[in-house]
Each structure stands twice: as C-alpha cells, then as structure tokens.
Amino acid sequence: MSKRALVLTLHICCLSICATPSVRAEAKKSVAAVTSPCKEIGFLTEVSNQMRQRLSPLTQNLKMLEDEAAMYSVAAAQTAGQAKLVYTALTALASARRQLLHGEINAAAEQMKGPLRVIEKRVAQLEAVIALRAITALEAQQATTATTGRHWIHTSSDEKACAIEIHTTAATTNNCGADLTAGPHVTAVASELPGLTTLKLMPDSFLAAPKLQATVQGRGTMSSIGNAVGKGVCMTNGNSLGTATDGLGLKELTIKAENTPVDVHMTANGGQSDECEPLKTATPGLIITNKEVAHAICQNRKGEIQAQTPIGIADLSILRADATMQTIAQLLTTGSEDKQATATAKQEAVEKVFGGRDTKVPEIYIKPLKTQTITLQLASGKRTAKISDLGDTNNYAYALAVAFHNNKASQNEAAGKNPKEDETKAGTETPAAGTEEKKDGDNKAEVCTAVEEKDCDKNKCTWDKEKNQCKVKEGAAVICAVIKALLVLAFLVF
Incomplete structure (x- = not known):
C-alpha cells in the first residue's frame, strides 16, 4: 500500500469513528427497575410525591412570614418613637415577602396541576386494567340447545348453532404488594428525577382492549349438531362427551399477555437532549398514552423554585442591602420612592429607619420579641399568647387590638414623660x-x-x-x- 493510500485509509477510518453516535448513558436505576404495571404505578406515585414536596418548603416559609408579620405589627401597635418605626418597617417587609410568596406558591401549584392530573389518570387506568387482566380463569359454560344455524359452513339447511357463554373469575384484591412502595423504581426517584431523559412505561396497547385467543376443537363431519351435554361442546344428539362421532367445541380462551414495558423518551433526539420532546397529540383521548406521561414528567422533573424567605434574625447589613426594605425606608421617611436615588442613599434611608448604621437590630428589636407574651382578657377567659406565634391563630386579631389599647392607655397615663427613656426597649409600651x-x-x-x-x-x-x-x-x-x-x-x- 502506498503512503498516500495509507493516509487516505486512516482519514476515512477517523471520519467513520467520529461520525459514530455516542453511546447512550446507562439507564437510571429508577427507570430500569420498572418491569411491570405494578412497578410503573409505584414509580409514577413517587414521581408525583416528589413534585408535590417541592411546595413544602414554600408553605413552611409562608407560615413563618405570617408569624413574623403578625409579631411585628403587634409590636408596632404597642410601642412608640424609634421602636414603632422599626417594627412598622419590619411589618411591611414581612408582608411584602408574604404576598410575593403567595404568588410563587400559586404559580408553582398551577404549573404542576396539569402534569399531576395526567399522572393520576394514568395510575387509575393502570389499576383498572390490572384488575381486568387479573383473571384467574376463562371458563366455557354449558352450551345451549342446538338451533338452526345460518348458512355459514355449508349452503345446506341442516347447519346447527349453539351458544357458549364464557365466564371469568377476576381478582378482587390488589396484588401489587411491595411493588408500590419498595425497590429502586421508588427509592431512587428522588435523586434521579431531575436528570431523567428516558422512561420505561407499559405500552399503550396494554391499556387498550385485550386480545383473546380461542382454541376450537372438532371431530367428524359437522352434518348436524345436537344438544350439548358437555361444557363448551356441541355434538350429535344423545352422545356423551368422548363418544360423539360429530362435534365442535371451544377448548380454551386466553388473554394474550402484553406486560413488557417499553422505552419512552422524554427529551428530544431520542433522549440525548435536555429539551422536552413536544407532545404531538392535539386532542387528548380516553387513554393516557405513555408519551403524555413522559411529557408531563419532563416538564416538571426539575422545578427548583426560588422562594421568598423569612426575615429571621436579620442584621442591619442584610436589611440595608434588601431592595424591598430600601423602598419601604424611603416611603417611611419621605413619603415617596426616589427612583434616582443612589445605592448609598437607599442604604442610608434604611439606616435612618433603624436608628443609625451601628444599631444592633437583632439584639434590640428582634430577639426580645421571640419570648414576649401578651395577655388577652376575653369573655371566655384569660389567655396568654406569645406574639411570635400569632400568624395562624384567632389570637392575632385580639392581640393587635389589646396592643393598641395598652399603648394608648400608657400614653394617657404617662403624659409629659420623656419618650426616649423607653424607645430602645423592644416590645415595651413606650409613650408617644x-x-x-x-x-x-x-x-x-x-x-x-x-x-x-x-x-x-x-x-x-x-x-x-x-x-x-x-x-x-x-x-x-x-x-x-x-x-x-x-x-x-x-x-x-x-
């Protein structure tokens, strides 16, 4: 071989190797373990659980923000001066975050609603089909008396026909057992779901009408068919099963099994892309296809949600950098937001609300509220409530009213007293x-x-x-x- 031919051969081989598609990544454990209809139900149930659990941190944050907004508003109602200004600002910040979080939760829930409905329908249809397929026997019943049949086998008028009913015995209990809750198809979903590109699901034909296979046996020339004397058999009058010279019977009727899951790509390019495969079906049918399931899961397999967080034990440096707090501070100090204000000016507005750059906000204003209580004198009896736990109780409305009353009474009793004496005592009744x-x-x-x-x-x-x-x-x-x-x-x- 000449040198030129050798170079050309190597070049062609290189092109061939480079053009070979990359080998598909090994199937995920959760997907590979789906080997039956029951395991598909277990897999899909866990997928829907994981999708719903994404809302759990959001609802927890919402509860904390509701508690914070209630706590700070009660504190603002029962204080005066600088403390009132601080607690009003914190009330506004907690309320703003709470409203934004409400919107985030609603948007996330709305996005999940359609896919979750698809998964729930698929699970329900699988359960129904499993129940129908769980037939322990297809039994041919005693044939009816022969009657004149239609001219079907022969043109003569002596054709006879008899009817044979097929009775079934189906399971009435759920036999899926541990397949619904145990195994990699369930336990590996949480870690693998965000990276899934291909699923294993039952073929659509499994959800369609089952295919039956009948085995028919006969003997002799069927010149006549008499009364039936055996299950599933029509034969000559007067003969017993086994001695008839002429007969025809339904020997066996079985359902053809189609229980093997198939690969279903969620993403484009046969599961090689990260982009979801478009759903081509315009109008949904009665059966939830495996493509519909794959599309529903693909759209929500990641779904990381950046949510509003509670204020917590926030330092002034954190509050000063918060854009919402900067707007609140401008509104509190000037009555309007200055869009032309510099970043430094916005931060200084926050510092002014909290009493200066060196104010230790957690120690002076926030931490003392965590243990503070308020007494409610109600007709039903005396109640003592922590103002940090008022967000989702009926006590909040009463506590706010009592705090306002106590502060007003304190002002009336302490007329002429220097308000600055109590301004730095967070959560105390300071005269205005x-x-x-x-x-x-x-x-x-x-x-x-x-x-x-x-x-x-x-x-x-x-x-x-x-x-x-x-x-x-x-x-x-x-x-x-x-x-x-x-x-x-x-x-x-x-």
Whole structure:
C-alpha cells in the first residue's frame, strides 16, 4: 500500500469513528427497575410525591412570614418613637415577602396541576386494567340447545348453532404488594428525577382492549349438531362427551399477555437532549398514552423554585442591602420612592429607619420579641399568647387590638414623660410624644406650602432646588405622620 493510500485509509477510518453516535448513558436505576404495571404505578406515585414536596418548603416559609408579620405589627401597635418605626418597617417587609410568596406558591401549584392530573389518570387506568387482566380463569359454560344455524359452513339447511357463554373469575384484591412502595423504581426517584431523559412505561396497547385467543376443537363431519351435554361442546344428539362421532367445541380462551414495558423518551433526539420532546397529540383521548406521561414528567422533573424567605434574625447589613426594605425606608421617611436615588442613599434611608448604621437590630428589636407574651382578657377567659406565634391563630386579631389599647392607655397615663427613656426597649409600651409635638408637626405641613423660595419658612421647612418645592424638614413629626398612615394600613391589611 502506498503512503498516500495509507493516509487516505486512516482519514476515512477517523471520519467513520467520529461520525459514530455516542453511546447512550446507562439507564437510571429508577427507570430500569420498572418491569411491570405494578412497578410503573409505584414509580409514577413517587414521581408525583416528589413534585408535590417541592411546595413544602414554600408553605413552611409562608407560615413563618405570617408569624413574623403578625409579631411585628403587634409590636408596632404597642410601642412608640424609634421602636414603632422599626417594627412598622419590619411589618411591611414581612408582608411584602408574604404576598410575593403567595404568588410563587400559586404559580408553582398551577404549573404542576396539569402534569399531576395526567399522572393520576394514568395510575387509575393502570389499576383498572390490572384488575381486568387479573383473571384467574376463562371458563366455557354449558352450551345451549342446538338451533338452526345460518348458512355459514355449508349452503345446506341442516347447519346447527349453539351458544357458549364464557365466564371469568377476576381478582378482587390488589396484588401489587411491595411493588408500590419498595425497590429502586421508588427509592431512587428522588435523586434521579431531575436528570431523567428516558422512561420505561407499559405500552399503550396494554391499556387498550385485550386480545383473546380461542382454541376450537372438532371431530367428524359437522352434518348436524345436537344438544350439548358437555361444557363448551356441541355434538350429535344423545352422545356423551368422548363418544360423539360429530362435534365442535371451544377448548380454551386466553388473554394474550402484553406486560413488557417499553422505552419512552422524554427529551428530544431520542433522549440525548435536555429539551422536552413536544407532545404531538392535539386532542387528548380516553387513554393516557405513555408519551403524555413522559411529557408531563419532563416538564416538571426539575422545578427548583426560588422562594421568598423569612426575615429571621436579620442584621442591619442584610436589611440595608434588601431592595424591598430600601423602598419601604424611603416611603417611611419621605413619603415617596426616589427612583434616582443612589445605592448609598437607599442604604442610608434604611439606616435612618433603624436608628443609625451601628444599631444592633437583632439584639434590640428582634430577639426580645421571640419570648414576649401578651395577655388577652376575653369573655371566655384569660389567655396568654406569645406574639411570635400569632400568624395562624384567632389570637392575632385580639392581640393587635389589646396592643393598641395598652399603648394608648400608657400614653394617657404617662403624659409629659420623656419618650426616649423607653424607645430602645423592644416590645415595651413606650409613650408617644406629647400632643403639642403632634400639632407642631401638623402645622409644619400646613406652613410648607410656599411656591417660591423666598416665602419658604427656613425654620420649619426646606427648599428643594431640584423640584422647586417647599418641603417639610425631615424629622420626628414627619416620621410620626408616615407611621400613622402605615398603621392605619396595617389595621386594614392584617
């Protein structure tokens, strides 16, 4: 062989090897173990369980957020000053996350609804077919008396016919046993489901009408058929089974078994792609096909959901970086969100709400609430409830009302007392500022209405050069007014 021929041969071999499709990855344990209709039911049941369990962490987070929103709103109702501002901000943050999480849960549940329904229908159909196929015997009953038959075998008029009923005995108990709950087709689903591309399912023909096979035996020339004297046999009148010279009988009737699962690709390119194979059936039929099952599982085999999380023991550094809290802080301090604000300005707004950059939020405001209780004097009796566990109980509405009453009573009793003495005590009843301060704040709002800078009161107001607007100076009076509005909203929402 010449050198050129050798090079050409090697080149062709290389192309042939490179063009050979890659060997398909070994079947997953959960798939390979599906070898019967019962095991398919076990596999599909576990798949649906895994899909539903994805919502479990979300519902747990929702419960925690409901508890947090209730706890902070009660704390806000029974405090004043800086503490009220902090708890109002935390109430708003927990409420915002709770609402977003509601939407996430609803969207995830809606996405799963269709596929879960397909799986449930498939399981129900498999169970029904298993019950019908679990026939222990197909028994031919005693034939009826012969009558004149239709001209079928011969054109003569002496053809006779008799009817033979076939009775069945089917199982009435579920014989799937451990196949429904044990084995790799169940235990390996949790770890393998996200990476599945091919399934093993019963063929569609298994769910269709069963095929029967009849074995018919006869003897002699069937010139006449007489009365039946044996099950499944028509023969000459007066003869006993075994001595008849002419007869025809149904010897055996069996159901042809089609119990071998087949490979069903969930993803495109014969299971080699990660993209789901499109479902070509436009209108669903009475039978849930294995392609429909594969498509339903493929769409939801991964489904990682990024959910809203509870606030927990959040440090100020975490709250400061939270975009929702930044918006809440701007609304609390200025009454509006500034879209042009820098990242630093947004973080400073949060710091202002919480009393400064060095405020230890968990130690001062959050942790003390975890053990705080509130007493409810009801007609049915006296109750003591932890304010951290009010989210899903009837006590929340009562606790909010009692907290508001206690704070109001405390303010009336402590008129003239310096509110700053109790502001840093989280969850305690701190008196609010005197009525004169409130009036002063209200007057500021009325005074700061000038349309020109020269008329803007410099003591009570400040001139916004960018907006050409006379505005109230940021201070306690403004914050109290914003808090008052948010508390009204809290009473309506919670």
